[in-house]
Amino acid sequence: MNPINIAVLVSGQGRGTNLQAILDACANGRINGKVAVVIGVKDDAPAMQRARDQRIESVSVSPKDFSEDDYNEVLLSILRDFKIDLICLAGYMRKLGQKLIDTYRDRIMNVHPALIPSFAGHGMYGHHVHEAAIERGVKVSGATVQFVDEDYDTGPIIIQKIVPVLFDDTPDVLAARVLPEEHRAYVEAIQLFAQGRLRVEGRKVRILE
């Protein structure tokens, strides 16, 4: 199959480690595809800098400069221009517009640092997730890659990876244990997509042999 064109949508804050994991996997062949464009909300975000350093096309679109509809139209036109097959959210936190979600149905992925449906949904991002897991006293957590739908963390689940939670874990320690599993799960999920092996059936994802 042809290599896929990936757009990675990044946040203003994140360090861009998920972006880097995807870039590395494209470079070493674990993903049959390339990051055609990194789309951010502001130029000086660490992930945007990372893209520029590695000579990956990057575009920042500030949502503040547009109406919600126009903002989504700008995103759509960028995605079209770069002939994007798959959108990967990497720390990107805004809700995408309905038209964009419809256009790229089952072609937008996200990774969540917990075992959805645990510690997921609106407001559950970054360290809030690990704080909640530790506060609840769970003995296992993990990472979930899912297709993005209209709501927060309700889309079809592609892959889940497990990590143990230890009694003395702080949110930082747990985050550091989960992060490599996020990267592993994301790369695997993207490669399965690139191989045409993901089939969404209702709310479930079948992985074809």
Add this chain to the structure above:
Amino acid sequence: MNPINIAVLVSGQGRGTNLQAILDACANGRINGKVAVVIGVKDDAPAMQRARDQRIESVSVSPKDFSEDDYNEVLLSILRDFKIDLICLAGYMRKLGQKLIDTYRDRIMNVHPALIPSFAGHGMYGHHVHEAAIERGVKVSGATVQFVDEDYDTGPIIIQKIVPVLFDDTPDVLAARVLPEEHRAYVEAIQLFAQGRLRVEGRKVRILE
């Protein structure tokens, strides 16, 4: 340490496989304790029959015959009579009275056939749990042993075990995969208790070496 006295509280319907797993583990030394009494809600429940077959003391107390307070007093007097150290719920679904919970704080365990907090809480028992997991399309589920507190599935978590969920799983198939992990987790948790190795700190359970 001395062997502990265990009371197993069973339901009217369940087959009593968790009870059997505990009985077996007491018999073969994986639990340093004995089931001193099985308490049920009706004599003809399968789990009660199982207890009688194996010459385990059993008492049925029908909640219908008592006020809520009196029912709990009857349970308390049975638990006292048998010098119970640990109460294990095995399919038992009624909420226990506040006084009983206070008296046996951190000495009442339950096993839930999912990874709490996923697919847990009021109404989530038996096959409802596995139906919900399959409906959500999760890739992993498991079993959780927790101490019982005032609410449903909100107590301190002792052990969690993982099982994969496969695309074509029915609730029955998933239940059959989770059940041995419920037994394993329950036996391990009870033995840790018998060894004095469980310490509840806030909402978390520390397992001592």
